[in-house]
Amino acid sequence: MVGGSTGMLFNTSKRLAVNRVSPEATIHSGGAVWADDAFHCKANAANMAYYRWNWVQSGYPAIGNHVNSSTIRIGICDASYSWTGYAPVYGGAYTNGSDRRIKKDITDCPYGLSTVLGMKPRKYTLLHDDTIHIGFVAQELKQVCAIPVSGDPNSPLHPETGLPPDPMGIDLASLTAVLCKAIQEQNQLITDLRARIEILERKTKLMPAL
Structure with missing residues (x-):
């Protein structure tokens, strides 16, 4: 008791309350909690x-x-x-780790212009909050560009929400490399076409006037 009020309580359910009388968790504070060092959260029996x-x-x-x-x-x-x-997560710049020293088996990107042409950009509404977005559908993208896609399309649904707790996802940062490769391939096509046009133009100039 502090000043006639309950300052700390340890009940029969082995729950500790600070500045309240009905703890709803193992430790329950009735006010702000501070730490001069760090909070640690250890995995449970399910390793979560x-x-x-x-x-x-x-x-x-x-x-x-x-x-x-x-x-x-x-x-x-x-x-x-x-x-x-x-x-949705709002914030500033997000940086992906990309140091050569954390990578191995480095090869050229196998996806390029033909992959981009097979992608299906979509407009859609998320079921859980009715917000409208543009992007890709993981199942569709996996058919043409599998590496950036994660998750199981047949994972079980949540019994209450009917939504997948572990939905498929897309590493959108990886798609930047695919788009870069597509632009490079497209630029090579443009360069080749320009060279052919220049050859045709020179031949045209050499043709006798009718």
Whole structure:
């Protein structure tokens, strides 16, 4: 008790409350929480770890590992920490690691102009928030450019939302290399056509006037 009020409480459910009397988690603070060093979140029995906020009983924004420990996801989850959807992320510049020293088996991009011509740019509405976007459909893109596409098209759907908790995704940064290769190939075609036109023009000049 602090000043006649409950400052800290440890209940029979082995939950600790600070500045409140009804803890809803193992440790529940009734005010802001600060750390002079760091917060650590250790993986559970399923080897999963999350940071979740906005206690509204559903649609929690969360940061955690996605599918495996080598991938991080920012999105929406439910009260059981199951991913239920993606969320737009706003911020400044985002940089992909691209140092030669972290890569091996470096070869030329196998995708180019023919790949781009087979892509299907789409306009669509996301089901979970009715926002309109332009982009690609992962299943369609995988048919012409498989490497940037991840996920299983047959993964199970969430029982409540009917949406895939682990939806397929596209590494859009990788598509930059594909577009670059396509421009290079197209430029070579233009260069070749210019050379042919110049040859034809010279031949035309040498032809006798009618």
